[in-house]
Amino acid sequence: xxxxxxxxxxxxxxxxxxxxxxxxxxxxxxxxxxxxxxxxxxxxxxxxxxxxxxxxxxxxxxxxxxxxxxxxxxxxxxxxxx
Amino acid sequence: xxxxxxxxxxxxxxxxxxxxxxxxxxxxxxxxxxxxxxxxxxxxxxxxxxxxxxxxxxxxxxxxxxxxxxxxxxxxxxxxxxxxxxxxxxxxxxxxxxxxxxxxxxxxxxxxxxxxxxxxxxxxxxxxxxxxxxxxxxxxxxxxxxxxxxxxxxxxxxxxxxxxxxxxxxxxxxxxxxxxxxxxxxxxxxxxxxxxxxxxxxxxxxxxxxxxxxxxxxxxxxxxxxxxxxxxxxxxxxxxxxxxxxxxxxxxxxxxxxxxxxxxxxxxxxxxxxxxxxxxxxxxxxxxxxxxxxxxxxxxxxxxxxxxxxxxxxxxxxxxxxxxxxxxxxxxxxxxxxxxxxxxxxxxxxxxxxxxxxxxxxxxxxxxxxxxxxxxxxxxxxxx
Numbered sequence: 222x223x224x225x226x227x228x229x230x231x232x233x234x235x236x237x238x239x240x241x242x243x244x245x246x247x248x249x250x251x252x253x254x255x256x257x258x259x260x261x262x263x264x265x266x267x268x269x270x271x272x273x274x275x276x277x278x279x280x281x282x283x284x285x286x287x288x289x290x291x292x293x294x295x296x297x298x299x300x301x302x303x
Numbered sequence: 304x305x306x307x308x309x310x311x312x313x314x315x316x317x318x319x320x321x322x323x324x325x326x327x328x329x330x331x332x333x334x335x336x337x338x339x340x341x342x343x344x345x346x347x348x349x350x351x352x353x354x355x356x357x358x359x360x361x362x363x364x365x366x367x368x369x370x371x372x373x374x375x376x377x378x379x380x381x382x383x384x385x386x387x388x389x390x391x392x393x394x395x396x397x398x399x400x401x402x403x404x405x406x407x408x409x410x411x412x413x414x415x416x417x418x419x420x421x422x423x424x425x426x427x428x429x430x431x432x433x434x435x436x437x438x439x440x441x442x443x444x445x446x447x448x449x450x451x452x453x454x455x456x457x458x459x460x461x462x463x464x465x466x467x468x469x470x471x472x473x474x475x476x477x478x479x480x481x482x483x484x485x486x487x488x489x490x491x492x493x494x495x496x497x498x499x500x501x502x503x504x505x506x507x508x509x510x511x512x513x514x515x516x517x518x519x520x521x522x523x524x525x526x527x528x529x530x531x532x533x534x535x536x537x538x539x540x541x542x543x544x545x546x547x548x549x550x551x552x553x554x555x556x557x558x559x560x561x562x563x564x565x566x567x568x569x570x571x572x573x574x575x576x577x578x579x580x581x582x583x584x585x586x587x588x589x590x591x592x593x594x595x596x597x598x599x600x601x602x603x604x605x606x607x608x609x610x611x612x613x614x615x616x617x618x619x620x621x622x623x624x625x626x627x628x629x630x631x632x633x634x635x636x637x638x639x640x641x642x643x644x645x646x647x648x649x650x651x652x653x654x655x656x657x658x659x660x661x662x663x664x665x666x667x668x669x670x671x672x673x674x675x676x677x678x679x680x681x682x683x684x685x686x687x
Contacts, residue, residue, distance in 0.1 A: 243355045243384040250359045270380050277334040278356040 224290060224297055231263040231299075232256055238267045238295065245271040246278050249300070253284060256302045261287070264298040272296055309389045312400045314412045317376055318432065321345050322612075328370055331378045332358075332388045333406070341676050343378060343409055345432070345605050355384040358391050366395065375399045381407050409433035410675050413458055416612045418598065419552070424525070426552060427462075428598065428613050429453075434674070435602045436482050437614055439554055443525025448472040449489065450546060450554050451600045453482060454670055456489040463493070470495045472522055475659075476556030476600055477543040478503040481649035482674045484659045487511055498522075500542030509660025516544050541579065545587075552596045553618065558583060559628070560599045561607040561616050577637045584628060584636070593619025650676050 228234055235252040237245035245266040253262050264275065272291070275298045279286040283303030290297040320327045326347025331338050332355040342350060351368055358365065369375060375397055377385035382405045389401035402408070410433040418426040418439075429438040431453060439450040440462065447468040449459055452475075463470050473490040477500065490497035501515040546554040553559075558580070598615040607614050622628045649655070651673045657663035658670070665673070 241383045242380060243387045246356045247359065247387070250356070273334050273336060274354075274356065277336070277354060278359075281354075281357065 227288070227290065227297060227299055228263055230261060232260040233262045235262060235264045237271070238265050240266070241268050242270045242274065244268075246274055249275065249278070249298075253300060253302055258302050260302050262300045262302065264300065266296050266298070267294055271298075275300075308393055309386050310393075310400050311382075311386065311403045312376070313403055314408045316400075317343075317402050318412070318414055320374075320376070321347055325373070327376055328373055329376050329378055330369065330388070330392075332384050333379050337380070341406070343406075343433070346608070353388075355379065355388050358388055369397065371397065373398070376402055378402045378409075379405045381405045406433070407671060407675065411455060411671065413438065413453065413455065415462065418596070418613050418615065424549060425466075426548065428615070429458075429462075430608070430614060431482075432605075434482060434676075435604075437598070437600055437602065439598065441524050441548055442466055442468045445469060446471050446525045448474065448522065448524045449486075449495075450474045451476055451479070451556070452485040452489045454485045454488075454674075456485040456492060459485070459489060460493060469493070471524065473497045474516065474522075474544075474546070475499040476545060476554065478507060478509070478656060478659050479600075480652045480656050480659075481601075483655055483670050487513065487661070500544050502542030504542075504660050506541060507656050507660045507662070509662060511661025517542070541576070547591070547595075550595070552598055553591060554598050554600075556600045558599075559588065559597055559621065561597070561602060561614060561621070574637060574641060577641055578633065581633050581636045585633075588618070588628070591618055593617060593622065597621055650674075 233252050233256055235248050237248045240248070245264065245268055249262065249264045252264070256262060266275070276286055276289070279300055285301045285303060286298065287301050288299040317327065326349065329343055329348055329350045331342055331350060331352045333352070334354050335352060338352040344350070353365055369392070375392060377389045377392070377399060379385040382401065382403050385405055386401040389399045392399040412433060413429040413431050416428050416430055418428050423443060425442040427440045429440070431437070436453055438452055438459070440459065441448045445468050447463055447466070447470045449470055449472070452459055452473060459470070470489070470493045473486050473495045475484055475486045486499065487497045489495070496514050497512070498514045498516040498519070500517055502517070504511070504513060543556050543558055545556050545558055548554065595618045596615050597618050602608070602614045609615070654663060654673055658665065
């Protein structure tokens, strides 16, 4: 699945590109709070720290990290709300 | 979010506080994996790890472990998340400081500590607390020699200026694999000579300007009789060299550490180099007096910093505590060193070597990134 397809399927896209730590996770948390259980959030980030922090954050929640796409200095996280 | 009310402090301020009675309480807000791999450790540091994203949920239990009667220093990777958490804590009434630059700044900080000083010479050890690297500056009669300089050469230049000395000699005891050397750059900037063993440079196919260290048996610093005797000590790398200053201070490079010996496994020829290391230990070191101070280029753990704040020990002490410095049967020695050898490489070790022999050049940002994290150059005491 390419990035366009992933984004097209999302219920919400949170763009944290260009933002440093902690903002990608802070924005993701705010975003996912607006969704219903089972809905999909796509988070875009460029901060390298998010590669470890987003999975670590998701792990402590009831949500599920469905996919991580890495490329071109950009990271795409697909999170299903629990 | 009001961030203006958060008090920020530099790494220097944190290190000063670490040396006060009572020490410091550090709240590290990085993810658990990064915290477990590498964190601020020292005597008198109490450290807790609560990832910043845990604070996104309103959970009062998070705060149960945090002290209300002493300052809390928050730390993260670069200083953003620690500020975020400091804000939350500050609003709850905690006395909190966010450490600017986080672990990146910690990795880049060098702490100067005077090893010895009299009217003839002054020897300073620069301790890179975040990584366990040590640089030395020997001063005498307005001249200076710097051994195993790290990449922030402006730091040594400023120190030399403050001391009113001219840097004449810049030496690397070997080609480093775990951190980027500032040796060549420093020598160029101050017009000093840069020395390193040509064995090490050629081993890695290097292409840079240097003076072969093995060509010199003595170097002079100052007009006073301060002899620097070059003692080739293969083992860690085939060209490793140690320096004996004034017959009293043995700068051992990565050959002998306070907690053990150098890793002979970094070049892939463990047995051959273990035997070289044996010859060094049994022949070269056995001539040195028990009263000689051993001052290495690295340390593996903060407990190697002694009560005077330096990393070093008298050779006699090391002989008492490290059987590898006493055990003189070649096969027993080689087996013990081989058994403690590991396949774990320092992070980015190929690239760092290429930079240190002049084959590769990267941006300053990439340099910082390449050498971040703990040091893995020391073999621990074989029984540890």
